[in-house]
Amino acid sequence: MRLKGVIPPVCTPLTPDGEVDATSLVRLVDHLLGGGVDGLFVLGSTSEVAYLTDAQRRVVLDTVTGHVGGQVPVLAGVIDMTTPRVLEHVRVAVEAGVSGVVATAPFYTRTHPDEIRRHFRTVAARGGLPVYAYDLPVSVHTKLGADLLLGLAAEGALAGVKDSSGDDGGLRAVILGREAPFSVLTGSEVTVDSALWMGADGVVPGLGNVDPEGYAELYRCAVRGDWEAARAQQERLVRLFEIVRVGGTRMGGSSSGLGAFKAALHLRGVIDCSITALPQIPLNDDEVGRIGKLLAAAGLL
Template sequence: MTDAAPLSGVVPPVCTPLTPDREVDTASLTRLVDHLLDGGVNGLFVLGSSSEAAFLPDRHRRTVLDTVLGHVAGRVPVLAGVIDMTAPRVVDHVRAAVRAGADGIVATAPFYTRTHPSEIAVHFRTIAAHADVPLYAYDLPVSVHSKLTADLLLDLAAEGVLGGLKDSSGDEAGLREVILGRRDRDLPAFSVLTGSELTVDSALWMGADGVVPGLGNVDPHGYVRLYQAAARGDWETARAEQERLFRLFRLVHVGGPHMGRGSSALGAFKAALFLRGVIDHPTTALPQIPLDDDDISQVRKYLSEAALI
């Protein structure tokens, strides 16, 4: 890992617009990037969960990398997800991301295989050894079925293996333990980013450096306002903005009982971007069930209530 300033601010996990025949819609993708940059975001994260990375074949991943990195052209840092089951597979993605010019890479613990914490440490060390950009650990136990402990993360940070954390564990006490441990162990370069759209004000108050919000695709300006209010110590304004975004986030449930939670959320993000005129199609990757017309009408209602259309 190379030395770099700690990442902070609003770093949305960029959705991957698709055409009706499920190719990457590069024209919509560049408009989405412009929408996020116009919102004042501090960085971008491609090929994460909100990017539908788990559904994208490798050629689509490469298209996303080349399109976004070429369009951003160094204006903000771009992190690239290199998520796969085990270290040898992840390393292939690392090579592609570094070759494309990514400023950092993001990896989960191994999954499908059953691994011990000591093997998870080897996993991250192996990935870092094949990259000359910062490596961010993505704590996502709901998907990978392993929780990254504070001790593991901080030990790897002290070794120079990890440059930061995207915490999507939903464990607020665990997040606080990492933040306190970073201070106690004098690791100021280790970035701590929350992945929860709903408790950003609380995470920033605890000392987190920023947020990676899927809903930030839909309303980047709102998350930037929240972050800036917190940065200047205006916690009342930060709370009010968080509460507005909390209400807007209810759009992820429009799919109700007729599809999976992930399908509903990703479909809602894309429907919102379509309704806002940012992307051309709200298509989601197979085998996700698409939103129907009634679902999209509900998304429109939430956008209207949030004064976004």
């Protein structure tokens, strides 16, 4: 069946000494499930997967799958540079009992499209789970074109794609060319209404950690064809998304965005600590205060 709905990429709460805060992570999962989400994506970009050790990844997997207990699908990022490293993450994810895995194209190495195809085919064959491609050219420097994705889908190597490319034309080409049950999920928090109108199946929104109810309502409006209400909800979320910019040019986009999500979750009482992993720069008190004002304006405080 085609994966649909709101599937937030779950933040990874950390303790002040940088370890995974499993207690806060369980509260965050309950917060998301209570908000009406349709699935969970752990160990993605918003989960700070690039910063986590293999042991920390395992803690996240075991904590979330153990707590969810099959209530909703749990997808696990198996993101790493090359196929052998990804396959080791797949093995651990399978042991944890996830519903599917999410993989980018190989990176660091300069890779040919035929090698990318071989990568996804191998992950699908060795893992025995549905594989979702993560189109993230800003981080892996390779764009997954519609022909490549749809060809792998036709072979049965891919179950879907999370499109975080920012290429709306490419997204539409995949939607137009796909055949069931290939799932198309947008990774953009701010254009969900238009993606759903084009025929996307759902959204993987980092901001969904902060306001899962808002994205769940947007999706419900789209499903029933109430596009005016969907647009109104989307515009409210666009205004809330300004929290990711409070760090300005003082830090990298990762520090600003992930720090904002965690600060908002801390302000909402969901997680105990808003720390982000090294070497990200933390938000200061003034920036956290600005996030609080944006939360209040969105009706979340």
